[in-house]
Amino acid sequence: MSKIERVSFDVFGTLLFRRIAEPSRRLALLAGQGEAGRQWSRRRMEAEHALARSKGPDLYSLDEIYIQLGASSPSPQEEMDLEEKLCFPVTEGRLLLTAARRRGERVIFASDMYLPGKFIRKLLEKHGLWQEGDRLFVSHEHGVAKHRGLFQKICKELSVRPEHIEHTGDNLRSDVLVPQSLGIRAVHFRVTERSRYEIEWMQKGGEEGAAMADALRAARLQFPERLDDRGKILWETACDVAAPLFVAYVGWLGREARKLGLERLYFVSRDGLIFKKIYDFLFGQERKFPRSHYLYGSRQAWSCVRAAFLLEEDIEAMVQTTTSLTLRQFYGRCGWSTPPSVQLPWNQLPPQDDEPLRAEQIDQLKGFMRTGELRERVKAQGQRLLKEAREFLQQEGLGAGSYGVVDLGWYGNLQAFLEKILPQNPPAAGFYLDLKKKPDSAKQVKRNAFLPFGRFQGIRGSVATTLLEILAAAPHGTVLGYESQGHRREAILAGQPSGTGPEETAWIHHDAVLRSAEELKRQGILDKISVPPEGDAAMLTNLQALIDHPSAGEATAYGQVHFISRQEGGGETEFAPFLSWSQALVMIWKGFWSREALWPQACIRRSRGCAKLVLWLRFMVTACKEKAVFFCRAIWGRP
Numbered sequence: 234m235s236k237i238e239r240v241s242f243d244v245f246g247t248l249l250f251r252r253i254a255e256p257s258r259r260l261a262l263l264a265g266q267g268e269a270g271r272q273w274s275r276r277r278m279e280a281e282h283a284l285a286r287s288k289g290p291d292l293y294s295l296d297e298i299y300i301q302l303g304a305s306s307p308s309p310q311e312e313m314d315l316e317e318k319l320c321f322p323v324t325e326g327r328l329l330l331t332a333a334r335r336r337g338e339r340v341i342f343a344s345d346m347y348l349p350g351k352f353i354r355k356l357l358e359k360h361g362l363w364q365e366g367d368r369l370f371v372s373h374e375h376g377v378a379k380h381r382g383l384f385q386k387i388c389k390e391l392s393v394r395p396e397h398i399e400h401t402g403d404n405l406r407s408d409v410l411v412p413q414s415l416g417i418r419a420v421h422f423r424v425t426e427r428s429r430y431e432i433e434w435m436q437k438g439g440e441e442g443a444a445m446a447d448a449l450r451a452a453r454l455q456f457p458e459r460l461d462d463r464g465k466i467l468w469e470t471a472c473d474v475a476a477p478l479f480v481a482y483v484g485w486l487g488r489e490a491r492k493l494g495l496e497r498l499y500f501v502s503r504d505g506l507i508f509k510k511i512y513d514f515l516f517g518q519e520r521k522f523p524r525s526h527y528l529y530g531s532r533q534a535w536s537c538v539r540a541a542f543l544l545e546e547d548i549e550a551m552v553q554t555t556t557s558l559t560l561r562q563f564y565g566r567c568g569w570s571t572p573p574s575v576q577l578p579w580n581q582l583p584p585q586d587d588e589p590l591r592a593e594q595i596d597q598l599k600g601f602m603r604t605g606e607l608r609e610r611v612k613a614q615g616q617r618l619l620k621e622a623r624e625f626l627q628q629e630g631l632g633a634g635s636y637g638v639v640d641l642g643w644y645g646n647l648q649a650f651l652e653k654i655l656p657q658n659p660p661a662a663g664f665y666l667d668l669k670k671k672p673d674s675a676k677q678v679k680r681n682a683f684l685p686f687g688r689f690q691g692i693r694g695s696v697a698t699t700l701l702e703i704l705a706a707a708p709h710g711t712v713l714g715y716e717s718q719g720h721r722r723e724a725i726l727a728g729q730p731s732g733t734g735p736e737e738t739a740w741i742h743h744d745a746v747l748r749s750a751e752e753l754k755r756q757g758i759l760d761k762i763s764v765p766p767e768g769d770a771a772m773l774t775n776l777q778a779l780i781d782h783p784s785a786g787e788a789t790a791y792g793q794v795h796f797i798s799r800q801e802g803g804g805e806t807e808f809a810p811f812l813s814w815s816q817a818l819v820m821i822w823k824g825f826w827s828r829e830a831l832w833p834q835a836c837i838r839r840s841r842g843c844a845k846l847v848l849w850l851r852f853m854v855t856a857c858k859e860k861a862v863f864f865c866r867a868i869w870g871r872p
Contacts, residue, residue: 235396237418240333241341241387243402244353247422248326248342248362252319252451252755255443263307263315277302281347291345291378298347313352322360323454325424329401330362340364341387343400345372345379345407379407384415425454430473430775437771441761445771448752449473455748464741466790471742474779475704476749477772478666481762482683483511486664489681490523490637493662497636499528499629502724503707504641507743512639514750515759523637528629529724531712533565535622535650540567540615542653548602557589563598567611568618568714575607618714623654625715625722631655637662641705643669643698645680666701669694688773689780691859692825696780696832699808703794704742706735734795781834788835809835817844820851 242248253259257274264273280301284293295309333340344353350371357363370387372378377386388395395416402408402422409419427435427450434446453472456465486508490498500509509527516522539547551566552558564572564586572586584594601607626632632655640647640663648663661679668682689697710727753759762772779787792809809832812820817840825831833852837845 235394237338237399238397239341239391239393239399240330240338241343241398241400241417242326242330243400243404243408243422244342244344244357245346246403246425247401247408248323248330249320249356249360250323250425250451250454251316252321252447252752253444254447254450258440258443259315259319260312263311273307289378289381291347291372292376293347294373295347295349313348316348316352317356317359320356320360321451321455322362323425324456324458325454326401326422327360327362328458329422334364338399340367341391341398342367342369343379343383343387343402344370345383345404347373350374379404380411384412384417388415425450428453428469428473429778433771433775433778441758442771444756444758445477445753445762448756448758449476449749451752451755452476452745452749457744460741462786463790464738466786467738467741468745470779470787470790471704471745472749474772474775475701475742476746476753477762478776479507479705479746480511480515480750480753480759481772482666483508484515484759484762485683486639486681487512487516487522489664490662491521493637494635495523495637495661496634497526497630498523498639498664499526499631499636499660500639501647502527502529502531502712503709504702504705505639506707507705507739507746508639508641510743510747511750514747526629528626528631528638529712529726530626530647532646532650534712534714534724535647535654536566537568537615537618537622538650538653540611541619543602543608543612543615548599551602552595552598554590554595558595559587559589560584561586563590568614573610575610577601577607619654621715621722625724626651626655628722631660632658634658635661637664639664641665641701642667642682648680684773689777691862692833692855693777693780697776699796700776700780700791700832703735703791703796703808706739706742708736708739708743710736733793738794780832783832783835783838785838788832788838792832792835792839806831808832809839811839812836812844812848814842814844814847817847817851820848824851824855 245251251259253262256278257271260274260277261270263277264270277298281293281298284297284301285291288297295312299309330340342353342357346353348371350369353371354363354369357367357369368391370383372383375383375386377383384395384398384400387393388398395412396418398412399418399420400408400412401420403425405421409421412419427446431446431450431453434442434449436442437445449472453469456468460468486498498512500506500512506527509525512525517525539551552563560572577583579594580597584590590598602611630636631651638648638651638660642665645663645665645668648660652659663680665680665682667684667688668680713725713727715722716725750759753762783791788809792807792811794808795805796808810816825833825836833848833855837848837852840848
């Protein structure tokens with residue numbers, strides 16, 4: 234293989250990109266909004282097309298376009314000012330350029346472009362892409378385009394053989410096929426192509442869909458350079474899937490809270506942290522909107538109300554089982570870190586602390602909680618924890634004035650706990666991305682959900698729940714309770730989990746969503762997406778596409794997350810593990826259900842051979858069963 238002496242890079246589409254991709258929309262900004270801007274944009278493009286026909290593609294300058302255009306209000310300088318405002322560096326292109334410089338290779342920039350070479354160099358310098366000694370070749374200044382002889386001219390002028398050049402660019406013809414035909418090693422740069430999620434927004438149509446697609450792509454292409462391959466996938470998914478949904482949700486709740494006249498909004502940890510950041514970005518400078526506060530809380534910290542009152546419904550909730558229930562998990566729900574010294578009159582040999590309880594043992598445990606020493610100990614512990622929680626909440630300002638709480642979802646339990654902890658002045662409203670149950674009483678009308686009810690059901694609903702919790706996770710552990718520190722109470726946070734927990738990569742999701750919000754603001758469409766999505770809105774279609782058809786990279790990046798539910802006493806579970814043949818066979822009778830919903834499509838995507846086939850067959854059985862259940866419920870009208 235020949236030694237590479239020079240590396241050549243395309244500029245626009247590889248190293249630099251525009252925030253508004255479509256020329257007509259971009260140029261319309263020069264002449265103002267409305268029909269006048271659109272008409273001028275059409276005239277400007279017609280002038281360029283006329284020059285392309287007469288002189289040849291990419292062989293005309295910006296000044297020549299404006300001469301062809303005739304008398305015009307915007308000037309060439311104004312268009313260059315707009316280009317400078319809209320252009321941003323592509324991180325992946327920058328990394329390739331930096332790697333080439335580290336290898337000691339000399340750099341060439343080659344561009345089929347009507348903009349002046351001095352201006353293009355200015356853009357490269359502005360974004361730190363130009364170094365002394367670099368060379369720039371612009372098609373109209375050299376009289377030839379890349380597909381018509383520019384590469385030959387580069388080789389001649391620099392006295393370098395084609396096989397000693399490597400060129401990187403995004404255009405298949407001019408950046409790949411043409412240089413390859415000359416013996417130049419070519420790399421097709423496809424990073425700037427629209428993702429499938431951005432294409433979905435484009436298919437929505439209109440300026441709003443195009444603006445959304447442009448904003449999300451701009452955010453996606455500007456990932457931090459320090460990210461590894463997995464980090465890039467997390468960043469891209471957060472930009473394309475999480476950001477539109479989260480920004481729309483926060484925009485909606487902010488306006489709803491203002492309508493209700495609320496003074497404060499409490500964003501409950503851990504899911505609430507990303508929503509608070511978005512809220513502060515959208516409304517932090519506007520006095521007409523409620524003030525935002527981050528509130529350390531959790532079901533584990535506030536479910537003490539169940540133990541404190543121990544009504545029949547509380548007993549049922551405290552022994553509710555998902556996949557299994559052990560005594561150690563039950564003690565955790567009661568607020569005990571170590572088993573209490575209580576002698577329980579079991580009918581048979583007492584179960585071990587970590588042994589799954591059988592149905593008859595759970596029934597007997599319910600009996601212990603209705604009468605006897607265990608009931609009194611549970612209630613006493615619950616009352617103590619309730620007092621600590623109430624003191625912390627009042628210290629944070631809850632229980633006074635008009636305020637609301639914000640959470641991801643799914644059943645409004647946190648709000649219900651607050652209503653019991655602070656009965657004198659509970660939250661005036663609660664805001665949720667999704668609620669799995671419709672309000673069933675006048676009291677529950679205060680629970681407001683953004684997403685339409687029932688969009689994701691069955692195992693798909695469980696996957697959506699877990700995936701959204703991972704995307705919205707904060708970089709700290711779950712709140713376990715509260716402790717005294719001087720004259721204040723502070724939250725007790727669980728330690729970081731082992732393995733790959735959502736806390737470890739939360740900063741990637743947060744930064745990506747906020748970068749997307751900034752790009753949406755630049756596009757001027759924040760207000761247009763802050764309404765509840767209806768039907769097959771692109772944001773929900775994209776979430777469904779991620780769930781049902783993850784790429785191999787997405788399945789691996791999110792599938793290997795170790796998800797933990799401490800509130801229900803759950804253990805650490807890999808979201809969508811790579812399964813061997815023997816593990817896949819277990820799914821035949823076990824299915825995909827567990828407390829932390831396994832992601833069948835990602836398991837299938839990650840597995841190989843017979844394991845992939847077994848998992849696919851098992852998922853089809855699950856899906857058919859779910860469809861039959863939904864069909865029967867629809868026929869007989871059962872909820």
